[in-house]
Amino acid sequence: MTDMATKLVFVGEMGAGKTTAIRSISDMEPISTEMPISDDTALSAFEDKSHTTVALDYSSIELGDGELLHVYGVPGQAYLDFMWPIVAEGAIGVIVLVSALNPRALPSTLTLLERFRGLAPEACFAVGVTCQDRESEFSFTEFRNALASEGHRLPVMWVDARETSQVDFLIKALLSCRYAESIA
Numbered sequence: 001m002t003d004m005a006t007k008l009v010f011v012g013e014m015g016a017g018k019t020t021a022i023r024s025i026s027d028m029e030p031i032s033t034e035m036p037i038s039d040d041t042a043l044s045a046f047e048d049k050s051h052t053t054v055a056l057d058y059s060s061i062e063l064g065d066g067e068l069l070h071v072y073g074v075p076g077q078a079y080l081d082f083m084w085p086i087v088a089e090g091a092i093g094v095i096v097l098v099s100a101l102n103p104r105a106l107p108s109t110l111t112l113l114e115r116f117r118g119l120a121p122e123a124c125f126a127v128g129v130t131c132q133d134r135e136s137e138f139s140f141t142e143f144r145n146a147l148a149s150e151g152h153r154l155p156v157m158w159v160d161a162r163e164t165s166q167v168d169f170l171i172k173a174l175l176s177c178r179y180a181e182s183i184a
């Protein structure tokens, strides 16, 4: 099974944790196209970072049974959506990352799920919510229920993008859905 390559995509707005997540699980030094934020960049209040993703993150990880996973991180901002079909093509898994600090967490996640489901109809989907430790107002249950009520029945879990074991678990959970039967 050494020649089997699979592709996984992280998508999310600026500050969602894509670059960090990919860095956490990478065997190699990830390729990231980052640029310093210019001071007048429209930077939301929940941001405290000095760099932002302007294009893609990429890395590959070995899953342990010879399977190679190509991992991409793609920005979720709508003005960069020209990249979405290119990255989503052939993806077996899409993880929407969202920060609990993002006041638009729900609409942003819904939009990304809808768009990426259209672009990668064969893919499995999951949602990872970051920054649990920094935001106590965020209602995880309401968020998950709101996604479900919009028809998105999928794994939704807290994940600290800085923690290798948590990101690893999220990816394993998603990949394990590949062979699950749809009970829709």
Ligand SMILES: Nc1nc2c(ncn2[C@@H]2O[C@H](COP(=O)(O)OP(=O)(O)O)[C@@H](O)[C@H]2O)c(=O)[nH]1
Pocket: 012, 013, 014, 015, 016, 017, 018, 019, 020, 021, 049, 052, 053, 130, 131, 132, 133, 134, 159, 160, 161, 162
């Ligand atoms: N406190 C905390 N910080 C996190 C968590 N997940 C990610 N971060 C931080 O959030 C910041 C933004 O992450 P980054 O990967 O650059 O986001 P990106 O724009 O989606 O690539 C980084 O400083 C991360 O270390 C988390 O669960 N808790």
Ligand SMILES: [Mg+2]
Pocket: 018, 019, 020, 052, 053, 057
């Ligand atoms: Mg980034």
